[in-house]
Amino acid sequence: MSIPLLGRLHILDWPLIIMSFTLAWFEFIISIITTLLPDSFIEFCTFITKQFFKFTSNPVNLIIQQKKKDNLPKEQYQQEFKYAYIKTDDAITKKHYELMINLLNAENVEQMVQLFGYQIESHIVRTKDDYLLTIQRIKGKNRPPNDKVVYLHHGLLMNSEIWVTMIDKYQNLPFILYDLGYDVWLGNNRGNKYSQKHLNFNLNSTSFWNFSLDEFALFDIPNTIDYILESTGNEKLTYIGFSQGSAQAFASVSFNQELNNKIDQLIAISPATTPHGLYSKFLDVLLKSSPNITYLLFSRKVLMPSCIFWQKIMYPPLFDSLIDISNYLLFNWRAKNITKLQKLSSYAHLYSTTSVKCVVHWFQVMSSKNFQMYHDVNTTSLSGLNPISYPLKNIKVPIHLIYGTTDSLVDIDVMKxxxxxxxTTTYPVENHEHLDNLWGNDVYEVVFKQVLKYLNEDVDKVYSRLFRASNDVKLIEDIIRPNNSSINEEVILNDDSINQSYLKQVNVGERQKIDSNTYMDYERNQTFGSNVFI
Known part of the structure; x- marks a missing residue:
C-alpha cells in the first residue's frame, strides 16, 4: 500500500512541485487583486503604458475614441472626431489601418469575415462521444464553384479565427480558396471557444476536460469530415491542417482506414508530430519530468483560462510584446516576418481554450520522441505498460509537409x-518560424502558392483572377498628404454611456506624427458610437 501522493512522486519532484504551487498561487492572487482594482487605477496604468510605448522603436499607439453627448449637433460631432495615422516603418494605408482596428475588436469569426465581404454559415457536429462542435462554412458572393471541398483545421490553443486575421484579403487562405470556387469549411476542436458543450458533462467539470489528442483523432476529425461530406454530397475533401491540426489528421487517418477513402490529400502547414523540446531548458525539464507537476500547476481542467482575462484588460501592444517574449522563451521564435500592425489583429485571436491533458499528452510525445497515444500518468517505464504509437505508416493519403527552416518545433527528419x-513530400520555407507560415508578411508568396500548386491550381491564373481583379482604387486621402501642422486634433473621451473594449477611457488630446515634415488628420467616416483604437 503506497502513501497517497508521497508514494507516487520521486523525491526530486518535490522542489518542482513547491515552485509550481508558488507560481499558481501568485497568478491567482494577482488576478484577484486586478479584478478588485478600481477602474480609475486601471485607466491610469493603461495611460502610463501607452506613454511608455511612445518611446519604443516603431511604436503602435492605441487609444479609445468615444462618442460624445447625444445632444451634440451632427455637424459639430463629425468635425470634432478625427484620428491620425500611427508612426511606422511600414507603408500603411487608411484602409489597412481601419481594417486592423476592426479585426482587433472583432468578437467572433462571423464579424471577422464580414469585414472582407463574406459570411459564415455555422453548423453543429455531434461527436460519437456527445461533444457538440461548431464548424463554419464560408459564404459570399456568387462565383463559379469547382465542386471541390476544403477543410481547414487550427492548431493547439487556437480556433478557426486564426485563418482569417490577415489585413490583406488574399493573405487569408480561406478567401483565396473560396473565390477560386472551393467549398471552404473551418473546423474547431472540442473545448475551444466554439465547442464548449457536452450533452452530459458540465463545462466546469473535470469530465468535460478529460480529453487529449486521442479524442481529437478518434472523434472530432472523423465526425467532422463525415458531416461535411454528407452536407456537400462529395465523396472526398482536401484536408489542410496547421500545426496540431495536421497531427490530429495524421493520427486519425492512421488507424481509421475509412478516412483514407474520404480525403484526397493532406496538406500540413507547420506540421507537428514529434516536436523538439522547449527552448528554455528549465521549463523543458520541469514540464517533462512528471505529468503530475503539470496537473498540479494547471489542474485537470482548462489550460490557463486567465489568459482571456489578461488579454481583455491589457493594452494591446503590451499584450503582443508579452506573447513575443513568451514565444521566445518557450520556442526561440523571434517573429521577424510578422509586422507589428499584423500582430495587433492576429495575436488578438491567437489563444483559445483547451484541456491541460492535451498539453500533458504533447509533453509525453516530446519526451519520448514518439508520436504516441496518451499514457496514463500513474504508470512508469518500469511497470511494463507502454504507450501505443500511432501507426502513421498505414496512411495511404498523399501527404504534403510545408515547414519553416527556423521552426524549433518541427523535427522534419523524424517526421519523414x-x-x-x-x-510524402516536403517543402521548406526558408527563414520561417511556426507562426510565420500563417501570418508572415510574405505568406502568400512562400506558403499559399505552394498550397495552390498541391491543389493543381495555376498560380499565374490565380493572380489574374484574384489579385488583378481586386486591386482597389486608392482613396484620395491615401494619396494626398497635406501639411496640417496647425491643426490641433482633439479626442474627447469619458462618456459614461459608451461600452468599452480592451482599453479603458483615457483623456488624451494629441496628434500622431507621420514623419519629420508631415502630419495627417482624417475625419472619422464610420458609424459613430463604436469603440475605436487609434
Missing part, C-alpha cells in the same frame, strides 16, 4: 521517417 516515404 514516421510517415510513408513514397507518398
Amino acid at each position: 521517417n514516421q510517415l510513408p516515404l513514397d507518398s
